[in-house]
Amino acid sequence: MNKISYFLKEGFKNIWVNWVMSLVTISVLSLCLLLLGTSLIVSFNVKNLISQVEGTNQIAVFLNAGLDQKAIDAVGEKIKSISNVNKIVFISSKEALEIQKKQLGEYKDLVSGLENDNYLPNAYQVSLKSMAKYSDTVKQLGSIEGVKKTTQNIDIANKLTQISNVIGVVGIWLFAILAVVSLFIVSNTIKSAVYVRKREINIMKFVGATDGFIRWPFVVEGLFIGIISSIVAVGAEYYIYIGLISKAFNVLKIINPIPITSFSGYMIAGFLISGILVGICGSLISIRKYLRV
Amino acid sequence: MHGHPNILQQNRGKRNILILISIGNGINFKGGVKLIKFIDTIKIYDNGTRALKSINLKIDDGEFVFIRGASGAGKSTLIKLLMHEEMPTAGEININGYSITKMKRRDVPFLRRTMGVVFQDFRLIHNMTVYENVAFAMRVTGAVSQEIRRRVPYVLSLVGLAKKARSFPHELSGGEQQRVSLARALINNPFFIIADEPTGNIDPEMSIEIMELLDEINSRGTTIIMVTHDATLVERYSYHRIITIEGGLISEDIPGSSI
Numbered sequence: 230m231n232k233i234s235y236f237l238k239e240g241f242k243n244i245w246v247n248w249v250m251s252l253v254t255i256s257v258l259s260l261c262l263l264l265l266g267t268s269l270i271v272s273f274n275v276k277n278l279i280s281q282v283e284g285t286n287q288i289a290v291f292l293n294a295g296l297d298q299k300a301i302d303a304v305g306e307k308i309k310s311i312s313n314v315n316k317i318v319f320i321s322s323k324e325a326l327e328i329q330k331k332q333l334g335e336y337k338d339l340v341s342g343l344e345n346d347n348y349l350p351n352a353y354q355v356s357l358k359s360m361a362k363y364s365d366t367v368k369q370l371g372s373i374e375g376v377k378k379t380t381q382n383i384d385i386a387n388k389l390t391q392i393s394n395v396i397g398v399v400g401i402w403l404f405a406i407l408a409v410v411s412l413f414i415v416s417n418t419i420k421s422a423v424y425v426r427k428r429e430i431n432i433m434k435f436v437g438a439t440d441g442f443i444r445w446p447f448v449v450e451g452l453f454i455g456i457i458s459s460i461v462a463v464g465a466e467y468y469i470y471i472g473l474i475s476k477a478f479n480v481l482k483i484i485n486p487i488p489i490t491s492f493s494g495y496m497i498a499g500f501l502i503s504g505i506l507v508g509i510c511g512s513l514i515s516i517r518k519y520l521r522v
Numbered sequence: 523m524h525g526h527p528n529i530l531q532q533n534r535g536k537r538n539i540l541i542l543i544s545i546g547n548g549i550n551f552k553g554g555v556k557l558i559k560f561i562d563t564i565k566i567y568d569n570g571t572r573a574l575k576s577i578n579l580k581i582d583d584g585e586f587v588f589i590r591g592a593s594g595a596g597k598s599t600l601i602k603l604l605m606h607e608e609m610p611t612a613g614e615i616n617i618n619g620y621s622i623t624k625m626k627r628r629d630v631p632f633l634r635r636t637m638g639v640v641f642q643d644f645r646l647i648h649n650m651t652v653y654e655n656v657a658f659a660m661r662v663t664g665a666v667s668q669e670i671r672r673r674v675p676y677v678l679s680l681v682g683l684a685k686k687a688r689s690f691p692h693e694l695s696g697g698e699q700q701r702v703s704l705a706r707a708l709i710n711n712p713f714f715i716i717a718d719e720p721t722g723n724i725d726p727e728m729s730i731e732i733m734e735l736l737d738e739i740n741s742r743g744t745t746i747i748m749v750t751h752d753a754t755l756v757e758r759y760s761y762h763r764i765i766t767i768e769g770g771l772i773s774e775d776i777p778g779s780s781i
Contacts, residue, residue, distance in 0.1 A: 231666050432645055435605060436706065437635035438662040439628070 232442075240449025243422045254418040255458045258507060261407040262462035262500050263469070268403050269499075270470060270492070272396040274478070277487050279389045288357065289380040290370050291350040301351060304375045308353055313366045318354040325349040350377060361390050408507065415454060415511025419447050423519050430519060440520045447512045455508025459500035466496060556583040556618045556713055558604070558745070563613035565599050565770075573599040575770040576613070581747065583713070586740040586778065588756050589749045591767035597749045600767070601718050604747070605639065606630050618713060635663055638707025642719035644699045646691040652678065652702050653687040659706045673709065681705045681735060697728030704735060714745035721752055733759060 244251045292304060301319070308317050320328070326349055330337040343349075357366055370379050423430065433443050470489050478486040489496075558581040565574040573596045581587055591597050602608040603615055606622055615622040617633065625633065646655050657674045665673075678684050681701040691699050700720055707715050717736060721729035733755060740746045750756060756764060766774035 232664065235661065428645075429647055432647060432658075433662055434631075435607075435634060435639050436659040436662050437631045437633075437710065439631045442662060442664075 232445075236445040236449050239446035240453060243426075243446060243450040244453055247418065247422050247425065250418045250421055251454060254414055254454055255461065257414050258411045258454065258458035258504060259461035259465065261411040262459060262504060263465050265400075265404050265407055265503070266462060266466050266496060266500060267469060267474075268396070268400045270466075270487075270496075271474070272393065272400050273492070274474075274487055275389070275393050275396055279393055288355045288367065288370065290353040290355055290373075291377045291379070292352060293375050293377045294350060296351070296375055300375055304373055305353060307373045308355055308370065311366060311369050313358050313362045314355055315358045316356045320352045320354055322347045322349045322351050325352060363390075408503075411507050412511050412514070415451060415508055416515040418454070419451055419512040420515040422450060423447060423516050427519065443520060444513075444516055447516050448509055451508035451510075451512030452505055453508070454511075455504035455506070456501065458508075459497075459504030462500050462504070463497050466500075467493075556745075557581060557616075558618075558714065558747075559614075559616040560600075560603075561614040561616070563603065563610045563615055565596075565603065565608065566611045573770055574603075574610075577770075577772060579765070579772060579775075581714075581745060584740070584743050584745055586737070586746045586759075586762040587748065588759070588762055588764045589747060589767060590751055590753075590756055590764065592751065595767045596770045597767055598718070601716055601747075601749060604716060605637070606633060635710050636713045638704075638710065638712035638715040640700065640703050640707050640715065640717040640720045642722035644691070644696075644703045644723070646699060646702055646706075648691055651688050651690055652683060652694070652705075655691070655702055656705045656709050660709045663710055677705045677709050680708065695728065696724045697731055700724055700728075700732055701735065704732070704739075708739065708744075712744065714747060715739065717746065717748040719750055720748065721750065721755060726754075729755060730758075 290304075290308065292301060296304070305317060305319060308314055326340065326343060326347055329340055329349070333339060355370065357363065367379055370376060430443055467489065470486075475486040475489075558579075560577045560579040563574055563577040563579075564572075566572050577596075577600070589597055589600065599608065603610055603622070604617070606625070610623060618636065620633065622633075647658065650658060653674055656677060657670050660670050660673065675684060675687065678687055681704055683698065683701055683705065686694060686698065691702065694702070700723075704720075715736070720736070721732055724732065729752070736746055736748065737759070760776075761779045763778040764774070764776040765772055
C-alpha cells in the first residue's frame with residue numbers, strides 16, 4: 230500500500246513537473262484515438278448500411294415457360310442448395326399478374342386480356358445472405374437448368390462492398406501509423422521525464438533500488454497520460470459524431486446513422502484500453518535504456 | 523558556518539541503541555564471514571585503459587582502510603567494481619561470501635543495500651529536504667513509513683543535523699551536506715561504507731568533523747573504505763590501515779595500529 234501510493238504520487242508529479250510535454254502528448258494521443266475511433270465508426274456505419282441493403286436485397290429468378298410443377302419445384306430445390314441463399318419465395322405467373330394489376334391500379338384494364346394468355350413467367354424471389362458473394366451467386370442461379378434469366382443490380386452491390394473494403398484497409402493502416410506515432414511521442418515524453426530525473430535515478434540505483442521500483446512511477450505516468458487522452462477522445466468523439474457525422478448522414482437521407490448510445494460502451498472501453506496500452510508501452514520503451522547501470 | 527563540537531558526545535550516549543538496532547536490522551547477505559576480497563582482479567576499460575593490473579586485497583569486518591593514490595591510479599575503478607557499476611575484466615571480487623562476477627543482475631540492488639556510499643560531490647537531490655533525502659534511501663528498499671519516521675530523525679541526530687531536517691541542501695554548508703549524505707549512507711544499516719574523497723569539496727576544519735564521524739561509525743563496527751588523496755588527513759589518522767595504489771597496482775599496504 231505504502232509503495233503503491235508512492236508510485237502514484239511520483240507518477241502524478243512527473244506529469245505535473247513536465248506539464249508542457251504532458252499536454253502535447255495528451256493532445257497527440259487523443260487526436261490519434263479520435264481519428265482511429267472516427268474511421269472505425271464510419272466503417273461500422275457503412276457495414277450497417279450494407280446489412281440493411283442485404284436484408285432487402287432480392288434477386289428475381291425467372292423460369293422458362295412451360296415447366297410443369299415438378300420441374301418448378303426441382304429448380305426451387307436447386308436454388309435453396311446454394312449456400313449464399315437465405316430465403317426463396319415462389320411467385321407464379323398468375324400471382325405476378327395480380328401484382329402487376331395492383332401496381333397499375335386504375336389502369337389495370339391494360340393487362341385484363343392477359344388472364345388467358347399470360348406472358349409473365351413463373352419466378353422465384355431469392356434473398357441472399359451476403360452481398361459480398363453477390364456476383365457468384367447470380368452466376369450460380371443463372372446456370373440452373375430451367376432458369377431463363379435473373380434480374381441484377383450488381384453495381385450497387387459491388388460498390389458497397391468496395392467501399393466497405395476500402396474503409397477497412399484505410400482503417401487498418403491509419404491504426405498502424407497512428408499507433409506508431411503515438412507510441413513514439415509518449416516514449417519521448419517519458420524519456421524527457423526520465424532525463425530530468427536521471428540524477429535521482431542514479432542515486433536510487435546506488436542506494437539499492439530495484440529496477441521495478443524505479444520503473445513504476447514512469448509506468449504510472451504513461452498510464453495516466455493514456456487515461457486522460459482516452460477521456461478527452463471520448464468527449465470529442467461524442468461531439469463529432471452527434472454534431473457532425475450524424476447530421477451529414479441525415480442530410481444524405483440514404484444512411485441511417487447508428488445511434489451513439491448503441492456503441493458508446495465499446496467505444497469508451499476501446500479508447501481506454503488502447504490509450505492505456507500505448508501509454509504503458511511508451512514508458513517501458515523509454516526507461517529500459519536508463520536502467521542499465 | 524559553525525561546527526558541532528558536541529556531536530560526538532551526543533553520539534556516544536546513543537552507541538548502545540545503535541548497536542541494538544544494527545542487530546535487529548542487519549541484512550544477512552549470506553551469513554558466514556563478513557569480508558571483502560579482491561583476487562587477481564584486473565580491469566581494462568573498453569578504450570584500452572588498464573585501470574587495475576592484478577589487485578589482491580582482503581579487508582576484514584570492522585576495518586578502517588584508507589586508499590590513497592594519484593588521480594588515475596585506479597582508486598575510482600576499485601570503488602566502481604565494489605559497487606557493481608563496472609565488472610572486472612578478469613579475477614574475482616567477493617563481498618561477504620558473495621561473488622560479484624557471478625551475481626545475477628536482479629540481485630545487485632540487494633548487494634548495494636549492504637553498503638553505504640558517500641561521494642565527493644554529495645549527490646543529494648536538490649528539491650528534497652534533508653529529511654526527504656535520507657528517507658528516500660530507506661523508502662527505496664521498501665521500508666514502511668512508520669519505520670522511516672522512526673529511524674530518519676535518529677540517524678540525522680547521529681550526524682548532528684536533527685535541527686536541519688527541513689532545510690534544503692543548498693541552504694547547508696559543504697560539511698553539512700556531506701553529513702546528510704553520510705546519514706543517507708547509514709540509514710540502511712550497511713556492513714560497510716565506501717567514502718570516495720568525502721572531504722574533497724569541504725574546507726579542512728569541516729573535513730576533520732567528517733573524519734571524526736567516520737571514525738565514530740567505524741568504532742561501532744562498520745567497515746569503512748575511504749578513498750582520499752589528502753595526505754595531511756591520512757597522516758593525522760595514520761593509526762588506520764593505509765593502502766597506496768600506483769599505476770593499477772597496490773604499492774604499499776600499512777596495517778592499522780589500533781583497534
